Amino acid sequence: MTQREYAQFFKDPHVWKEDLVAVGGDFSPDRLLYAYSHGIFPWSENPIHWYSLDPRAIFDLQNVHFSRTILRKIRRNQFRISYNEAFKAVMQGCAYREKDSTWITPGFFKGYQNLHRLGYAHSVEAWNEKNELVGGVYGVALGKFFAGESMFAYESDAGKITLYHLFEKLKASNFSLFDTQQLNHVTWSLGAYEIPKSSYLQRLETAVGNLEPWIIPP
Incomplete structure (x- = not known):
């Protein structure tokens, strides 16, 4: 799926008021990375339930x-x-x-x-x-x-x-x-x-920056 398709699959946490933002999908790396970088995480399977909690x-x-x-x-x-x-x-x-x-x-x-x-x-x-x-x-x-x-x-x-x-x-x-x-x-x-979800999403946008893997320091 493209970024646009993921954006259509998940409700936008910035404007969606409920904690549950999507049902279904899969655990593919691209979907998980999109979810985490937008304040969303999975919490159950069969089907998958995706959440963005307020507060966080x-x-x-x-x-x-x-x-x-x-x-x-x-x-x-x-x-x-x-x-x-x-x-x-x-x-x-x-x-x-x-x-x-x-x-x-x-x-x-x-x-x-x-x-x-x-x-x-x-x-x-x-x-x-x-x-x-x-x-x-x-x-x-x-x-x-x-x-x-x-x-x-x-x-x-x-x-x-x-x-x-x-x-x-x-x-x-x-x-x-x-x-x-x-x-x-x-x-x-x-x-x-x-903290409120709105504050969390602002901090998340700054923290994510890019999607480079983390190399744990020695």
Whole structure:
């Protein structure tokens, strides 16, 4: 599809008042990149539901709050941290639910793994002393914009520690906008807050700039 066709498929978040902006389509890289660069994200499959929320939850990268316990674990190098080493496994960790169903269904796996291969989706991993994956976070990077998708932990604080390291890499690369979509207890406790959709879209337009893949700094 062309950019014009995508613009006809999605309602324009600048003028559309409802959160739901489209139903259907696919998880092709072009559609996902168009969606993220216009403040839209998928939230379910069969059919795919696309949203642009108002208000929108974000992190200010310069004002994130981590507890003393987490900072102490980071200083002690309790976990080995890696980047883009186990993207699929991180998605699997985020999708795991002992009882409840998950929104990370097969289409999400295929779509975001394709984005990962193209350099637009990234993961951060935490490994314990047995070299077992015990925590991780993944999301989508466009220009100086990062959309945090999901996080998991099999050991205490492992997920938050990967998020800390992700924030540090984003700050080193001068990212200006981190989207966390909707507030929950965890993101709120770390300093996430809500802004009007109109303000979010203005900041997004400046942050995206171009669609060059992000190269994580050493």
